[in-house]
Amino acid sequence: MFLLLAVKSILVALATLVVLRMMKPRSAAERSTVIHLGLLALLVLPVMTITLPALSLPIPNTVSGNLTAPVSTMARVLLPQSLQTLAGDAGAPQSGASWLIGIMPHLYWLPTLVLLVFTVIALARLIALRTRADVVLDPVWLSALAHAQKRMNVKTGTALLASKHVDSPVSWGLMHPTILLDAPAAYDSSHAKAIVAHEMAHIVHLDWMKLILARIVTTLFWFNPLVWLLAREAHQLREEAADDMAIAAGIGGLEYAELLVSVTRLQNDRPAFGAHGMASAKSVLHRRVTRILAANLQRGASGKLWIAVCAITMLCLAGPLSLVSVAPSVAGPAVKSAVTMASSDMLSYSAPPLEPVGGVRASRAGAEHIETSRVSEQAETIDADALVEMRAAGVTSAYKRAMADAGFPDLTVDQLTGTHFSGITPEYAQAMRKVGMPANFDDLMSARQIGVEPDYITTMRGLGITGSFADFRTLWSLEITPDVVRNLKARGVVVNSPRQLLALHAVGGDREP
Template sequence: MTGLDVLMQCAWKGSVLLCAGFATNALLRRRSAALRHTVWTVCLAALLALPVAILTMPEWGVLGRRQQPAVQVVQTVPVARVTVTEMSVPVPTPVPLPALVWMAGAAAIVLWFLLGVLRTSWIVRRAAPAGDAAELSKSLGIGRRVRVLASAAAPMPMTWGLVRPVVVLPSGTEGWSAARLHAVLLHELVHVRRLDLLAQGLGQAACCLYWFHPLAWIAARQLRDEREQACDDAVLARGIPAPEYAGHLMDLVRAMAARRGAWAQAPAMAEASGLESRVRALLDSKRDRRPLNLRKAVAVGSVGAALLLPLAALSEVPQTPVAAAPRKAEVPSQAAAPVPNIPYRTFRRPKVVAMASAAEPTPPQVTRGALVGTVRDPSGAVIPGCTVVAANTEGSNQETAMTDAVGQYRFNNILAGPYSLEVHAPGFAAFKLPQVQVTAGNVALVNANLETGAVSQTLTVQGKRPATVTPSVTAPERIKVGGNVQQARLVRQVRPVYPSELQQLGVEGTVMLRAIISREGIPMSLRAVSSSVDERLVDLAMDAVRQWRYQPMLLNGEPVETVTTIDVTFTLQ
């Protein structure tokens, strides 16, 4: 059996194993994540053992396609003596092109994973000690010593090492609460107890061997998702409340997902992908969170072996028809009989040419596409409940959608063409994009970052001729807020003085000012926008506004800077 034959058999037999894995996990969707993770681990391990089993297992032949009998014409010629000499000349066999393509792809994937391993090892070697988790490890039944390290290069909490495991925490953990640090260490130590790094290595090795197979990559992704959910279930089983743990997870993803290294190969807690399903699983009180026991693990492994071995031994045996033995002419016994000059007749099998009776139908032309994206605020947090409007600038269709719980919107199956996109959310300035091209059969990705809305105040200062000043102040205009935005509020206002000499001269007008409310609630970068007002009124208005104080705008509980517009009107009755 050639290497190309082994590769072809691994391709279709591996598809059978992967389909069996997907079907089994679909049947176990209501069982614990630990059990589903074991199923995926056994499935990927079977993929790795498949080539060895194909080469070592005795073949179990089944009848395949019937071969067409060849036409054989034998003509016997009386000869005196026939001498046959065989010469074996070694002919080099070139490597088939499919095998070369597979080797190149496998080498590239191996290099990619190897770079990730080297990068993670580099982070661990340069990490500094950050505490001790001996008591927590002992409570989990971990007999090995687990070191806790901290590194500024670590993108998020992660574990590394099988013989000498370590937990690496990112920088800034000194500001974490004791409850968050306990939950993070518990999650990572569960990875160590479950030997998740070994299961991840099996998944990566399967991706290297079956890099051409999309189901192998999907299975590896499912393995990682079930691994994280199984560790989440173990953390909740230790008594940590689900809402509190989900809050820690959301904060870690928001703060550290952007720092995730593309080449990191260690199991990490705050994976951004699959976050919504993890949070839903955490808050599902009816979910099965039982850990895996030895009996279930042996049962899953036995089922995997029972499927792998017969599948590896399976081979196709073609049906060969029995051909009638050709009749031979009798050869005269004379030793020196001359060879008669008999003309040879050549028999050729007729060629059969099959022509289609009708032309194949032309596939329908694809005229629709999709438009998706994520909406975030200035801090990088997602904004649910936003209104997203996509209007076709060359047609009459207009589509409206709302962002979901993770801030994502989606327009599926919309007509291809140019669109204008608008995003509206209470408390934020509108996001407008005049031109987005949606092409047929493709998905256009447009992410929107909303800015906080501006705050405006209006102040009217009235005066009477000749010198009576009666300032009146209208209430500050309150911006509408929603979600995690709390509007800025004016807490101290100093009214400008309307000098009597300006009233006698009939000087009046509206001074429009623009400023930035700092995080401390102080107006900064104050400047006049209107240029047609008397400069003396501008100076009076600016002197008064500089003494104003605000309660700053709060975004997700943190003070942020915001733009404000102030109209100060000097008018005479």
């Protein structure tokens, strides 16, 4: 049952990520709707699986047995043979290894309870912050709040408070929402409209409820790396949708981007885990700033029709999937289960038989093969759980080795899953490293997400444009192509740096007259 539900969660998360990638040109608000409906489908998946009648599919006995096996049976398949030998036969006295196998069904709940406790602590901290906060009475802030509420058609009252215990503005709540300013922001009202517009956008979009939804889903499916990837992308899309709504409220893009950079720079290690803040993680700050300064992005909100279509689509996906169960067929060929394949293909090594020479010793070729295999085995020792996760996500050990050879030797299982799903090949990674991209996972993912190709950077350098990888990534995101540079040179405009191109783009000087 547990393994079947895990497989279903992988399918739902994978389908949501695929749909999200296909919708890349759509606005952040529309993509946020899709990804949060995917999280909602994951949340109702176990409920529907338990409450609705099952639709049994006849499959071979071996597969059915493994998919419906308890976690202890899975542990016997996944544990190394040496550990199973220590456990002994079923009738033997219980050893340490067999005791471990016996408590495996209960180990699921330990991380679940830990994550749940962290969520409860975060919510309790919000209550404490509100209790100790001071009411903001500055007319500039109150005017900005009233203007934002009127423009965004917010009928409920919003508390505007200030506290020295936060490092950037945050917001939370549904029926009685709260905007909590950090002390420096409360004293400096020069950015009041931008800050209030961003936080009010979170309130209008019900982002706090979506944040709690993501926390619950990751708590239930903590073992699924695709679910964590969904939750992280959902948080990013909530911030981008709030940015778009703030810009639509009349906040200047350049001023807003400068504010975002300054807020993120001043943030320290005391975030409010249970609320949305204006500050962004430094790893995704570039992505947000690039979007804010981009001129031709869709920034519309999700319409009711769009939400209804997406909700029906997710229901059609999660509903039938939750009904599916497995039952052993009467007759059929024995088929290896996914867990058995993972065990036989990845967790064990069987040396080829050695041909005796004169009945005394093996051939030299066979001995060399054994030695080479032992060295390779020692060099690629990977945790069993990580191997199973990699196999479930379609990531092979050959892909991991190729990415290491391309300059990324320390990628985690989650990162390998992300690069594989994003279509990043080792050849692409190696080519990007050759044109100056740092050996950094975030840089690699952002380059693929916005579509930067090595040929683009090579061509731009061939046209005399010198700069860092970050410079070329920014130029690409603003659609400053080699043709733009050629046209400028044909008109007699001398450009040899990304800064000059960005300056021309800002005033429209890179467009043809």
